[in-house]
Amino acid sequence: MKRGEVERARRVYERAADLLADDEHAEVLFVAFAEFEERCREVERARAVYKYALDRVPKGQAEELYRKFLAFEKQFGDREGIEDAIVGKRRFQYEDEVRKTPLNYDSWFDYIRLEESVGNKDRIREVYERAIANIPPAEEKRYWQRYIYLWINYALYEELDAKDMERTREVYSECLKLIPHKKLTFSKMWLMATQFEIRQKNLKAARRILGNAIGMAPKGKIFKRYIEIELYLGNFERCRTLYEKYIEWSPANCYAWMKYAELEKSLGETDRARSIYELAIAQSALDTPEVLWKEYLQFEIDKNEFHRTCELYERLLDRTKDLKASVGLGGEDSQSEEIKNEVSYQQQQIEQVRRCRAVFERAFEYFRTSAPELKEERAMLLEEWLNKEVSFGHLGDVTLVQKKAPRKVKRKRPVPSEDGSTTAYEEYMDYIFPDEVALAPNLKILEAAYKWKKQKTDDTDDD
Structure with a gap:
C-alpha cells in the first residue's frame, strides 16, 4: 500500500479471506479488508466484503463487523442499504438471544416478525422451522401454551401470505402429531385445522x-x-x-343434555325431547341441575302439559326441598288446566286453591320441622303464600298465613377475630315464629335452672 501496490494488496486480502475465513479472528481480517476498499474509494467492493463476511462469520463473533457495516451504510449507502444494515444488526441481536435461550419463544416471535417484515420466504420458513424444533421440556400445558402459537402463526403465514395450501396442511398435520394428546391437548389447533x-x-x-x-x-x-x-x-x-x-x-354436562333436547324440539320430536330430559334428570351427578330442571319445566309448560308440570315440581320438591320449587309448584297448581269438563267452574277454582294451599303447607311444615334454622327462607315462603292467597280473591284466606307470620327482631351477635377473641358485634335480623313464642317460657325456666345449678356448683368449690 505504501508503494502504491493496491492490486497486490487486494490479492493478499482476498487470499487471506479464502484461507482464514473460518478462523476465530476472521472478523478482524474482514473489517481491515473492507476499510482498505473504503480508502481506495471502492464503495461497492467494500459493501461486498462486508456482506460476504456477515454470511461467513458466526453471529456470536460478528458484533464489531455489524457495527462497522452499519456505520459504512450510514455514510455511503442509500435508504435501502441503511435499512438492510439495520435489519442485519437486529437479526444479529435475535440470533444471539435465541442461541442463549432457545426456549424463550417470545424471542422467536420477535425474530419471525423481523423476517416477515423483510419478506424473504426462505428466511421466514427457516426461522419458523428452527423455532418449532425447540419442543417444550415437559408435557405440561403451561410450557406448551406459547410454543403452540409458533405452529399457529406458521400455518397462518403459509396460508395467507405464502398462499401454499399443501404446506399449510403439512404444518397442521405435523403439529397435531407432535402434541402429546394423552397428557394435554389444544382444541384451538384441532378447530383451526x-x-x-x-x-x-x-x-x-x-x-x-x-x-x-x-x-x-x-x-x-x-x-x-x-x-x-x-x-x-x-x-x-x-x-x-x-x-x-x-x-x-360427559354425562354430567347439562349443556349437552339441554342442546340435545333443543334439537329434538326444533324437529318437532316432543317424545324424544321428553325422553332426553328424563334421562338427564336421572343422572347421579349434574353440573347445573337447577338449569336443567328449569328447562324441563318450561318445556312442559310450553306444551300446556300442566299435570306433567305439577308431577315434575313434586319430584323436584322431593329431591331438593327447595323454596323456589315449592313456590313454583304452588303457582302451577293455582293455574292448572281444567280438571273435568263436567265439573263447574267454581268447583274447579276451589280445587285449584286447595291443591295450591296444600303445597305451601307441606313446604312450611318441612322448613318448620326439618330445617328450623332456615328462618329467612320460611319467612319468604309465607310471603309468597300470602300473595297467592290475596290473588285468590274471595276464595283466599289471608288469616291462615297471617297467624303463622313471624315477628322481626333486630339482634346482635359477636364477630370473632383472627385470634379467636370477640372484639366486635354485628347486627342481624332474626325471625320469631308463633310456635317458638309458645315454647319460650319453658326455655326460660330451663335456662334459669341451669344458671342456678352452675352457681351452686361454684359455691361448693369455694367451700
Whole structure:
C-alpha cells in the first residue's frame, strides 16, 4: 500500500479471506479488508466484503463487523442499504438471544416478525422451522401454551401470505402429531385445522380431523363445533350421534343434555325431547341441575302439559326441598288446566286453591320441622303464600298465613377475630315464629335452672 501496490494488496486480502475465513479472528481480517476498499474509494467492493463476511462469520463473533457495516451504510449507502444494515444488526441481536435461550419463544416471535417484515420466504420458513424444533421440556400445558402459537402463526403465514395450501396442511398435520394428546391437548389447533379444510371445500378431511379429535382428545369445544357444522348441513342423524357421544363422554354436562333436547324440539320430536330430559334428570351427578330442571319445566309448560308440570315440581320438591320449587309448584297448581269438563267452574277454582294451599303447607311444615334454622327462607315462603292467597280473591284466606307470620327482631351477635377473641358485634335480623313464642317460657325456666345449678356448683368449690 505504501508503494502504491493496491492490486497486490487486494490479492493478499482476498487470499487471506479464502484461507482464514473460518478462523476465530476472521472478523478482524474482514473489517481491515473492507476499510482498505473504503480508502481506495471502492464503495461497492467494500459493501461486498462486508456482506460476504456477515454470511461467513458466526453471529456470536460478528458484533464489531455489524457495527462497522452499519456505520459504512450510514455514510455511503442509500435508504435501502441503511435499512438492510439495520435489519442485519437486529437479526444479529435475535440470533444471539435465541442461541442463549432457545426456549424463550417470545424471542422467536420477535425474530419471525423481523423476517416477515423483510419478506424473504426462505428466511421466514427457516426461522419458523428452527423455532418449532425447540419442543417444550415437559408435557405440561403451561410450557406448551406459547410454543403452540409458533405452529399457529406458521400455518397462518403459509396460508395467507405464502398462499401454499399443501404446506399449510403439512404444518397442521405435523403439529397435531407432535402434541402429546394423552397428557394435554389444544382444541384451538384441532378447530383451526378443521376450518382450514372447510375453506378448501374439503369436508371429508374436516370431518376426519374432528373425528380424530373426539377419538384422541375429546373436548366440549370440539363436540360443539362438529355439531354446528352438521346442523348447518342438515345432517340431523349425525347430530344425534354426536350428541350421544358428547353425553357418553360427559354425562354430567347439562349443556349437552339441554342442546340435545333443543334439537329434538326444533324437529318437532316432543317424545324424544321428553325422553332426553328424563334421562338427564336421572343422572347421579349434574353440573347445573337447577338449569336443567328449569328447562324441563318450561318445556312442559310450553306444551300446556300442566299435570306433567305439577308431577315434575313434586319430584323436584322431593329431591331438593327447595323454596323456589315449592313456590313454583304452588303457582302451577293455582293455574292448572281444567280438571273435568263436567265439573263447574267454581268447583274447579276451589280445587285449584286447595291443591295450591296444600303445597305451601307441606313446604312450611318441612322448613318448620326439618330445617328450623332456615328462618329467612320460611319467612319468604309465607310471603309468597300470602300473595297467592290475596290473588285468590274471595276464595283466599289471608288469616291462615297471617297467624303463622313471624315477628322481626333486630339482634346482635359477636364477630370473632383472627385470634379467636370477640372484639366486635354485628347486627342481624332474626325471625320469631308463633310456635317458638309458645315454647319460650319453658326455655326460660330451663335456662334459669341451669344458671342456678352452675352457681351452686361454684359455691361448693369455694367451700
